[in-house]
Amino acid sequence: MPSLDDLKKRIKSVKSTQKITKAMKMVAAAKLRKAQENAEKGRPYSQKMQNIILNLTKSMNDPQNAPKLLIGTGKDKIYLCVVLTADRGLCGGFNSNICKLAKTNFKKILSEGKELKIITVGTKGLDQIRREYGKYVIKKFSFKNKKQITFNEAEIIGKEIINLFIQNQFDKCILFYNNFKNVITQIPQAQQIIPAENSSSKDKEENLTSYEFEPEEDEILEDLIPKNISTQVFKAFLENAASEQGSRMTAMDNATRNAGELVDKLTINYNRSRQASITKELIEIISGAESL
Amino acid sequence: MSENFTVEIISPDKSILKSEATEVTIPSYEGQMGILKDHIPLITFLRPGLIIIKKNNSGEKKFFVEDGTVEFLKNNLLILTSTAKSLDSLDKNSIDIIIKNSQEKIDKGEISDKEKYLLSYKIDTLREINQ
Numbered sequence: 001m002p003s004l005d006d007l008k009k010r011i012k013s014v015k016s017t018q019k020i021t022k023a024m025k026m027v028a029a030a031k032l033r034k035a036q037e038n039a040e041k042g043r044p045y046s047q048k049m050q051n052i053i054l055n056l057t058k059s060m061n062d063p064q065n066a067p068k069l070l071i072g073t074g075k076d077k078i079y080l081c082v083v084l085t086a087d088r089g090l091c092g093g094f095n096s097n098i099c100k101l102a103k104t105n106f107k108k109i110l111s112e113g114k115e116l117k118i119i120t121v122g123t124k125g126l127d128q129i130r131r132e133y134g135k136y137v138i139k140k141f142s143f144k145n146k147k148q149i150t151f152n153e154a155e156i157i158g159k160e161i162i163n164l165f166i167q168n169q170f171d172k173c174i175l176f177y178n179n180f181k182n183v184i185t186q187i188p189q190a191q192q193i194i195p196a197e198n199s200s201s202k203d204k205e206e207n208l209t210s211y212e213f214e215p216e217e218d219e220i221l222e223d224l225i226p227k228n229i230s231t232q233v234f235k236a237f238l239e240n241a242a243s244e245q246g247s248r249m250t251a252m253d254n255a256t257r258n259a260g261e262l263v264d265k266l267t268i269n270y271n272r273s274r275q276a277s278i279t280k281e282l283i284e285i286i287s288g289a290e291s292l
Numbered sequence: 293m294s295e296n297f298t299v300e301i302i303s304p305d306k307s308i309l310k311s312e313a314t315e316v317t318i319p320s321y322e323g324q325m326g327i328l329k330d331h332i333p334l335i336t337f338l339r340p341g342l343i344i345i346k347k348n349n350s351g352e353k354k355f356f357v358e359d360g361t362v363e364f365l366k367n368n369l370l371i372l373t374s375t376a377k378s379l380d381s382l383d384k385n386s387i388d389i390i391i392k393n394s395q396e397k398i399d400k401g402e403i404s405d406k407e408k409y410l411l412s413y414k415i416d417t418l419r420e421i422n423q
Contacts, residue, residue, distance in 0.1 A: 038305060042304055044300075044302050045302045045304045045305075045372060046304075052363050052370075052372075055363075055365075056335065151304050151305075211365075212332050212333065213335055213336070214321065214325075214334070214335075214336040214337075215322055215336075215337070220336070220337065223337065224361060234304055
């Protein structure tokens with residue numbers, strides 16, 4: 001049985017932890033609103049961009065000569081996995097969910113006898129991946145000191161990916177990030193960006209249109225595809241940012257509630273032991289008086 | 293029958309404009325281009341210039357862009373750009389500064405022809421706005 005003093009100290013410490021988690025929750029909630037707004041505003045751009053690319057791919061008359069970035073190298077020997085995570089912890093299962101999905105994929109890729117290369121963005125993901133797959137990590141990015149991630153950061157990553165591709169460093173590129181569905185649910189996702197994946201092709205098969213191009217088709221593709229890759233990375237960033245805040249908010253909400261419960265329990269314990277000691281003292285006095 | 297089609301300008305962080313229009317003029321990479329309803333499907337690039345959106349009788353809206361991608365499909369004009377600015381939001385001084393910077397870049401001469409081409413259009417357009 002802990003002494004009264006110990007209990008008092010514990011209650012105090014739990015209460016101050018609760019204050020911290022509560023504050024973090026508030027901050028996350030405020031940031032979430034902004035991040036969510038950004039993510040939702042950013043969606044049309046990346047979606048439309050992807051649509052244009054898909055339409056282009058379908059209406060291409062000469063698939064053999066299409067830019068490699070669009071159709072891939074034709075092999076699938078080396079995989080480049082880009083894992084986007086947060087730079088901070090205390091956000092529930094956010095980082096581990098991405099890493100879990102990424103690791104399952106890594107395992108699959110390796111078990112098929114293919115080569116694996118990893119780029120991590122954000123320090124938390126690196127920490128988790130380093131343990132098992134450290135030797136595959138070829139590049140690590142962190143934008144810890146940036147307050148808000150803008151298109152520029154996405155472009156840095158996009159350029160890096162394209163550079164590696166031009167040097168024939170990989171055949172396929174997959175992005176891992178959390179897709180923001182709502183505050184409570186974030187779905188870890190793997191999106192293949194090179195070659196451009198035709199995920200929703202079936203329902204759009206009928207609107208095959210041939211475009212008029214100005215300038216020439218290949219010139220457009222040459223310019224558009226790198227842009228699209230950066231855009232997709234940027235979208236992943238935005239989704240990730242919103243997911244991180246959402247995930248942190250729920251995690252901190254839970255933590256605050258748990259702390260409250262703990263304080264209640266400890267307070268009851270404290271009151272009981274105080275009452276017990278009072279009763280004990282009373283009994284001692286009474287029995288002392290009786291024995292006289 | 294209505295002569296309108298929809299035009300959308302979207303930047304990576306937000307949707308700038310979505311409205312009906314009867315005619316849109318865009319500064320396509322190879323020259324000005326006017327788009328009316330039922331234009332054939334089109335994909336093109338933008339160089340620096342002015343997007344002018346006209347609507348029947350409610351005047352016109354102008355945007356300054358530096359680059360972007362344009363898709364026209366099924367009477368939907370989609371302009372993807374990261375640099376669109378409404379003319380109202382630009383003031384003379386800031387334009388002067390941009391012109392000066394661009395001119396310096398050209399004078400330095402360390403840039404490719406393509407960049408020079410784009411920059412000179414940028415300067416021309418901005419001068420025009422300032423007049």
